[in-house]
């Protein structure tokens with residue numbers, strides 16, 4: 001099994017505070033730097049540089065914390081992010097990094113299921129790079145990345161939480177058209193988006209997953225070429241007055257392959 005050193009530029013700290021480099025399996029802590037970096041760029045441009053000062057933001061799935069930390073270090077965002085992470089290993093890595101970069105008062109994380117914790121925070125903003133691996137069941141390399149049969153189950157659930165503004169990563173192989181339609185049905189408009197091409201990585205190249213994605217393509221629920229798929233960072237907003245809805249443009253782009 002592959003192991004990945006999830007170490008930051010400086011040695012990370014153990015839970016007891018002693019310096020050490022700890023290795024985690026990518027089956028335990030999400031590891032896809034290209035995707036995490038893109039999520040971070042989307043946060044920077046569409047959330048941290050646009051939010052009103054002192055906003056409260058809730059995050060589904062902090063992972064190792066890198067995307068939010070990197071966005072916070074590059075912007076002057078003055079609000080607070082409340083993150084929820086199911087994996088205790090990912091939570092431990094994220095907590096150490098938050099302390100290392102002295103962001104504990106801006107990025108507060110919980111080792112808890114998002115759906116069991118988020119209601120205690122009165123947040124207008126919800127952000128996530130959610131689990132979107134489509135598969136008939138969760139017996140996959142990292143079960144916490146299972147996005148249901150079409151990959152869109154958690155994404156759609158997040159669009160039903162009721163936040164006014166939601167930034168989500170939407171994958172072209174995880175039934176994106178129904179997700180956008182679901183967002184519209186929930187009263188959202190697409191007010192901005194960014195798209196990046198990604199190669200199929202460790203999690204989506206698992207043979208069982210890849211075969212399933214091929215089936216979804218036949219049902220027009222997955223869009224990709226032999227080399228790449230598109231990942232979109234989408235900013236959904238409710239009750240927007242005078243803002244253009246870009247949902248039809250987004251559908252054209254995300255289904256282009």
Ligand SMILES: C[S@@+](CC[C@H](N)C(=O)[O-])C[C@H]1O[C@@H](n2cnc3c(N)ncnc32)[C@H](O)[C@@H]1O
Nearest residue numbers: 030036061062063084085086087113114129144
């Ligand atoms: C695609 S990864 C994204 C991680 C990180 N945000 C990033 O972009 O690098 C999704 C994360 O959601 C976490 N997760 C899955 N189900 C969860 C739940 N119900 N509540 C909180 N976190 C969850 C997974 O453990 C995983 O770390």
